[in-house]
Amino acid sequence: MNDTAIETVGLGKRYSRKRSSWALRDCSFRLPTGRICALVGPNGAGKSTLLALAAGLLRPTEGTVSVLGRTPGEARELIGYVAQDKPLIPQLSIADTLRMGQELNPGRWDMAAAERIVAEGKLDPSERVRSLSGGQRTRVALALALGKRPELMLLDEPMADLDPLARHQLMGTLMAEAAENGTTVVMSSHVLTELEGSCDYLLLVDGGRVRLGGETEDIVAAHTLLTGPVADLAPHTVIEQRTAGRGLTALVRRDGPIEGPWETAEPSLEELLLAHLRSPDAPDLLTPSAEHRTDTAVRA
Numbered sequence: 272m273n274d275t276a277i278e279t280v281g282l283g284k285r286y287s288r289k290r291s292s293w294a295l296r297d298c299s300f301r302l303p304t305g306r307i308c309a310l311v312g313p314n315g316a317g318k319s320t321l322l323a324l325a326a327g328l329l330r331p332t333e334g335t336v337s338v339l340g341r342t343p344g345e346a347r348e349l350i351g352y353v354a355q356d357k358p359l360i361p362q363l364s365i366a367d368t369l370r371m372g373q374e375l376n377p378g379r380w381d382m383a384a385a386e387r388i389v390a391e392g393k394l395d396p397s398e399r400v401r402s403l404s405g406g407q408r409t410r411v412a413l414a415l416a417l418g419k420r421p422e423l424m425l426l427d428e429p430m431a432d433l434d435p436l437a438r439h440q441l442m443g444t445l446m447a448e449a450a451e452n453g454t455t456v457v458m459s460s461h462v463l464t465e466l467e468g469s470c471d472y473l474l475l476v477d478g479g480r481v482r483l484g485g486e487t488e489d490i491v492a493a494h495t496l497l498t499g500p501v502a503d504l505a506p507h508t509v510i511e512q513r514t515a516g517r518g519l520t521a522l523v524r525r526d527g528p529i530e531g532p533w534e535t536a537e538p539s540l541e542e543l544l545l546a547h548l549r550s551p552d553a554p555d556l557l558t559p560s561a562e563h564r565t566d567t568a569v570r571a
């Protein structure tokens with residue numbers, strides 16, 4: 272069985288020929304199967320581009336991407352993808368939309384699961400998609416993607432237009448379905464609280480490259496927040512530091528035990544991500560499981 276959900280090697284995407292316009296560049300990482308992965312990064316970082324490349328909707332300009340050991344095109348029936356704008360056919364009713372899912376996915380489709388997700392939102396299956404609110408449309412798009420019983424679920428800001436209660440409920444449904452079926456999930460979001468409790472894997476994309484990748488716990492645990500007197504922080508890697516008078520606050524990536532007159536604490540995920548985003552020159556960190564294994568990822 273393949274234990275790699277996504278692997279990219281030197282992956283790059285340029286939408287136009289202008290030299291400065293790489294949406295994604297020199298992107299190499301591996302996502303093991305069975306993980307719930309948060310894909311985070313600022314606006315324009317390349318998250319949607321990465322998801323669309325993995326879904327096989329875009330072709331790389333350079334480098335390779337493989338999904339479950341195959342090309343994205345070959346893996347298409349194993350992938351569920353919900354794009355940011357949740358494209359659905361407005362004239363169809365919800366029930367027709369699910370029937371379309373069934374027809375497009377013979378042998379894989381789980382109507383009961385799809386109908387359950389619709390029912391949890393108290394939606395009338397006879398209602399047409401065009402009359403649904405943004406959040407209700409999201410629910411139908413997720414039902415369509417989950418009904419396919421995908422091995423890899425790619426979700427581009429899935430919860431952005433949901434109210435907090437619906438978000439909590441749909442997140443619970445998604446996690447339960449993923450756990451039951453061993454689905455790997457990659458979910459982009461700007462709302463950290465939405466991801467923090469559910470995601471065990473992290474990809475931080477910034478400026479078109481992957482800057483942090485791996486088990487969230489391990490990435491957080493590799494860093495320490497220090498406060499105390501100004502002093503040399505070597506041999507640790509300083510991600511960010513601020514001095515005020517003789518006082519110092521710093522986020523460091525440890526190289527050995529911290530020995531010095533500082534108070535130390537583990538950063539929150541938010542502190543860690545913000546420090547990296549404010550410090551574009553901080554070195555990248557991929558945990559061993561996130562390192563790509565092959566020189567070209569496209570063939571198993």
Ligand SMILES: Nc1ncnc2c1ncn2[C@@H]1O[C@H](COP(=O)(O)OP(=O)(O)OP(=O)(O)O)[C@@H](O)[C@H]1O
Binds near residue numbers: 287293314316317319
């Ligand atoms: N179809 C396109 N044509 C030209 N440029 C594009 C296209 N789609 C994205 N880009 C550019 O590629 C870069 C990455 O965009 P992308 O949508 O992947 O970022 P993102 O991280 O998903 O952003 P956001 O968080 O705002 O959704 C941006 O500079 C964007 O302007």
